Amino acid sequence: MESALFSEEQLSEIRERVSIVEYIGEFVQLKKAGKNYKGLCPFHQEKSPSFIVSPDRDTFHCFGCGSGGNLFHFLMKLDSLSFPEAVQRLAERAGVQVASSGPADPKARERRDEAFEVHRQAAWYYHCLLKNTPKDHPVWAYLAKRQIPESAVEAFHLGYCPGQESGLAARLQQKGLAREVLERYSIYRGRREFFRGRLTFPIFRHDKKVVGLGGRLFQEKDEGPKYLNSPESEIFKKGELFYGFHLAKAEIRKRNQVLLVEGYLDVITLHGQGFAHAVAPLGTALTSNHAKTLQRLEAEIILLFDGDSAGEEAGLRALEVLLAQGVIPQIVRLEGGEDPDSYLKRYGRLAFEKKLQERRNLLEELIDKWSASLPRGPQALEQKGRAARRLLALIEKIPDSIVQNLYRRRLSEGFDIPEDWLRGKRPPPERRPA
Numbered sequence: 122m123e124s125a126l127f128s129e130e131q132l133s134e135i136r137e138r139v140s141i142v143e144y145i146g147e148f149v150q151l152k153k154a155g156k157n158y159k160g161l162c163p164f165h166q167e168k169s170p171s172f173i174v175s176p177d178r179d180t181f182h183c184f185g186c187g188s189g190g191n192l193f194h195f196l197m198k199l200d201s202l203s204f205p206e207a208v209q210r211l212a213e214r215a216g217v218q219v220a221s222s223g224p225a226d227p228k229a230r231e232r233r234d235e236a237f238e239v240h241r242q243a244a245w246y247y248h249c250l251l252k253n254t255p256k257d258h259p260v261w262a263y264l265a266k267r268q269i270p271e272s273a274v275e276a277f278h279l280g281y282c283p284g285q286e287s288g289l290a291a292r293l294q295q296k297g298l299a300r301e302v303l304e305r306y307s308i309y310r311g312r313r314e315f316f317r318g319r320l321t322f323p324i325f326r327h328d329k330k331v332v333g334l335g336g337r338l339f340q341e342k343d344e345g346p347k348y349l350n351s352p353e354s355e356i357f358k359k360g361e362l363f364y365g366f367h368l369a370k371a372e373i374r375k376r377n378q379v380l381l382v383e384g385y386l387d388v389i390t391l392h393g394q395g396f397a398h399a400v401a402p403l404g405t406a407l408t409s410n411h412a413k414t415l416q417r418l419e420a421e422i423i424l425l426f427d428g429d430s431a432g433e434e435a436g437l438r439a440l441e442v443l444l445a446q447g448v449i450p451q452i453v454r455l456e457g458g459e460d461p462d463s464y465l466k467r468y469g470r471l472a473f474e475k476k477l478q479e480r481r482n483l484l485e486e487l488i489d490k491w492s493a494s495l496p497r498g499p500q501a502l503e504q505k506g507r508a509a510r511r512l513l514a515l516i517e518k519i520p521d522s523i524v525q526n527l528y529r530r531r532l533s534e535g536f537d538i539p540e541d542w543l544r545g546k547r548p549p550p551e552r553r554p555a
Contacts, residue, residue, distance in 0.1 A: 140176070146158075148199065149163050154173070156176075158173070198417075201414050244280060263339035285317075321335070335350050337385070364402075368397065377419075379398055379420050379421070381423065381424050382399055390461065407439040416447060425455070429458040445519075449484055450482075488531055492536050
């Protein structure tokens with residue numbers, strides 16, 4: 122059990138130092154109701170309060186959706202954290218030192234603190250540089266072209282790293298951060314800034330701590346990779362983070378829905394158009410850690426990948442990873458190679474809303490689409506077999522055996538294949554007359 126990673130004394134001390142009423146009260150408007158406190162549940166939409174916090178029992182319970190538990194369970198559900206992550210977050214607040222394996226390493230803790238500080242300072246410095254850059258500069262022209270308003274620049278803390286030395290190194294050294302620290306986290310590579318000549322996108326953790334940076338070239342004449350990301354570090358794991366998640370959490374809880382898109386600009390545009398439940402992986406394919414985070418949200422997952430062949434392949438890869446965690450996503454298809462950013466700008470919010478209403482269960486859509494596209498002729502049976510095997514491999518990733526069997530039946534009906542064949546059973550041999 123995950124709780125065995127921590128001593129009961131540590132967990133008790135955290136619960137004693139952090140009042141469950143005060144903590145939950147930061148997210149829910151609570152009113153005294155006898156010995157308990159009552160409010161509107163943060164995990165589902167309701168008009169009459171059914172969410173109860175009991176300080177005597179040190180627990181919460183919602184009579185509407187059934188959510189309940191202690192303070193750690195509340196934070197796990199609120200921010201889609203694992204148990205160790207929730208314990209660590211509350212331990213920091215309580216001032217209690219915890220370590221899941223052996224005593225805390227002071228040097229490792231110091232390095233983590235340095236990593237957080239150098240990224241926080243760099244993100245803030247580049248953000249200030251952008252705000253102080255004249256409005257006739259090409260970086261502002263690019264933002265105007267992409268229809269990114271100053272409100273989005275503020276909300277997402279966008280920044281600008283000039284092509285020439287910005288003065289960041291001197292600034293950070295004044296703050297006590299040595300040059301080797303800047304190079305360790307690729308704020309600098311040698312004598313040059315890593316994100317030079319780029320628009321910068323700070324990458325926030327779920328608790329709003331900056332853990333890395335992304336950078337994008339904005340002038341066609343500039344050479345080099347269009348996008349750059351901070352390298353992996355003790356605080357930055359691309360396969361675990363979603364861009365925009367720190368801003369999307371509240372809207373995800375409100376709508377019980379996640380829009381999963383491909384890029385930074387898709388997220389920014391969607392948030393600006395009122396779809397603030399959009400997030401994106403960080404320039405990488407969806408991982409099992411991403412899928413675990415989405416599974417903990419217990420929300421509807423809608424894939425909104427680009428409408429080109431690469432986006433279709435990305436959807437298939439995402440489906441495979443999500444199914445293994447018991448998450449069966451919906452899909453919205455954007456025609457003509459459009460991405461969510463370009464689609465919204467071309468057709469508007471109402472057309473996009475209509476598209477969302479047309480979403481389909483991705484696994485069912487694939488069964489229907491592939492069965493309808495099978496050719497006729499000598500090769501038809503072989504292609505039918507290959508397509509059925511590929512879909513069956515996806516279905517068999519679903520951990521719930523009942524759900525898996527329901528989709529196996531759906532595949533049997535869609536492809537007109539006996540269900541026993543999909544279970545690997547051979548028909549009994551025919552009896553010959555004596």
